[in-house]
Amino acid sequence: MTTSTWGGRHVHDPTVVRDDDGTYWMFSTDARSDGPVRAGVQVRTSRDLVRWELHGWALDGVPGPAADWSGAEGLWAPEVVRAGEPGPAEWRMYYSASTFGSRRSAIGLATAPHPSGPWTDRGVVVASDHAAARAGFRHPNAIDANLVSERPGGRQWLVYGSFFGGIYALPVDPATGFVVDAPEPGALRSAPGTLLARRPRLADGAVEGAFVLPRPDGGWALLVSYDSLAGTYHLRAAVGDEVTGPFRDRGGRAMTDGAAGTEGAGATEQAAEAAGEGAASGVDPWQVGMPVLASHRLAGGPGLLAPGHASVLTEPGRQLLVHHVRDADAPTEHRVQVRRLVWTHDGWPLVSPQPWAGPDRENDDTATWPSSPAVLGGTWEVLDVGAATAKVVDGRTGALEEVLDGALTGVGRARPLGAGRFTFAGAAGSAAPTRRWTAVVFPAWDAVRDRATLCLTATDDAGRVVTGTRVDDR
Known part of the structure; x- marks a missing residue:
């Protein structure tokens, strides 16, 4: 063997x-x-x-x-x-x-x-x-x-x-x-x-x-x-x-x-x-x-099927799923992946849309993580996590306020909470009431484009989760 x-x-x-x-x-x-x-x-x-x-x-x-x-x-x-x-x-x-x-x-x-x-x-x-x-x-x-x-x-x-x-x-x-x-x-x-x-x-x-x-x-x-x-x-x-x-x-x-x-x-x-x-x-x-x-599948990347049975490695300055x-x-082909695990300001665990790229490419210094809502602008490839677990969900690309049926409206008025944490209001749908979102934005490595970028992961108060990779030049 x-x-x-x-x-x-x-x-x-x-x-x-x-x-x-x-x-x-x-x-x-x-x-x-x-x-x-x-x-x-x-x-x-x-x-x-x-x-x-x-x-x-x-x-x-x-x-x-x-x-x-x-x-x-x-x-x-x-x-x-x-x-x-x-x-x-x-x-x-x-x-x-x-x-x-x-x-x-x-x-x-x-x-x-x-x-x-x-x-x-x-x-x-x-x-x-x-x-x-x-x-x-x-x-x-x-x-x-x-x-x-x-x-x-x-x-x-x-x-x-x-x-x-x-x-x-x-x-x-x-x-x-x-x-x-x-x-x-x-x-x-x-x-x-x-x-x-x-x-x-x-x-x-x-x-x-x-x-x-x-x-x-x-x-x-x-x-x-x-x-x-x-x-x-x-x-x-x-x-x-x-x-x-x-x-x-x-x-x-x-x-x-x-x-x-x-x-x-x-x-x-x-x-x-x-x-x-x-x-x-x-x-x-x-x-x-x-x-x-x-x-899920990010544009230009492989389709990833049935991720799960996770453990968490806790080290000084970071946690990894x-x-x-x-x-x-x-x-039938299965393999390991490692991803950053982050916490919202109110204590909910969320997971990076990008695999861990190693200590030479990742940034664990939360003091340098984004603090301005301006980072939420630009173009992102966004995944609606759990939207349809019976299939491989493709990412959608655009401004955060344009993708996912308008769910992420309000990001331009996001309130910063330090260390990459933000909150903002966004509609849950055209006929649904406004919901409060909490997000974490952090440096990451884009595995598809092979370059440094920012990632976002966010949840609303009903438990809908989205993740994003910034794909334009910052």
Whole structure:
């Protein structure tokens, strides 16, 4: 098997960490688009988050306990975090073992003294089972782990789950990395945890790949992937005061809408499924969650299909969204992309329309980011994020006040809020009331035109999101 030319290809469900010497380490699902899977979690390295080299695999196949329970032939969606500070570092990797369409799954834990390894399996952290669900016990699918620390040395949570049952949070013992009071695999009792997000059967229960991160001024943001993995997959966001929620989108809709009544410890799986029909809340399941990244094509660039299953790398002065994406013209081909994640003045996460170009081409000094509304003039290529997640949306070029059906009127009277932040009023449509927009404008690198430019990402108070790349000469 030739791997020397892989680079960032064959990456699915990625997470990235940085070691003490500045090397970035990426861990991803056992997936290839051109042949059989080699199991054990793919590991890559980079110095700039642009060029990647395959380092190898973290583990020699699927560890025995997880394999025995799940029957998995590969590992999915690794989450890698650093523990042991202060003191000797210990790196912890949470991996998922499952098979498509099954709830007989397990999240396991492996540890290492360094991201390069050697990795030692420590066993199963939490498991799920169809049999327990059929017996009336709440068993969300045990995949897609995300470890959340409230603060250094504070409480920790394992956020996990997918289509079967939704997204949940479980308390974790920081000393061991294991879930507190997790049932043994096969135990006929409900799995512990708090429901964070769920979609009804009307939407195929399609929510997975959760990542929870702190907001700049307090509270938490939840990122999740919606819909079909190889087609309509896309990323949405919501915010809440606690890691355990409740999380609501920009329009105030709860991420559990359509699943009312499933949070209680005594709720049965049958009751949860019944509530999941969507009729209980009357909320359209395709409207819940603020879309922040979806399939698109910028003029002259490749079509990018089904971006999602994101993690966030936080470093001094910047945060970067790490996700996979597929080739719109060859949907089996998947690879990694990295994008800047920014926050609006009122604490909502938004994503750059351009991929990260590396530290030599990007500007993290927010003191130099635009402060005058004049930067909103000129010609922009704008994407209406989430407008039609069932297709690759093309960018539209023109003045901001001319594109997107007049939604962005009022930019000429934008109010600056510092560090590239602006607010302005704009109509939601010809017959709709005026809405308030909040935007972030920042330096970026145009990957299509291969030059420095400005990017914009903005949301209105109902949760419509647009992104833009300035395409004229500044």
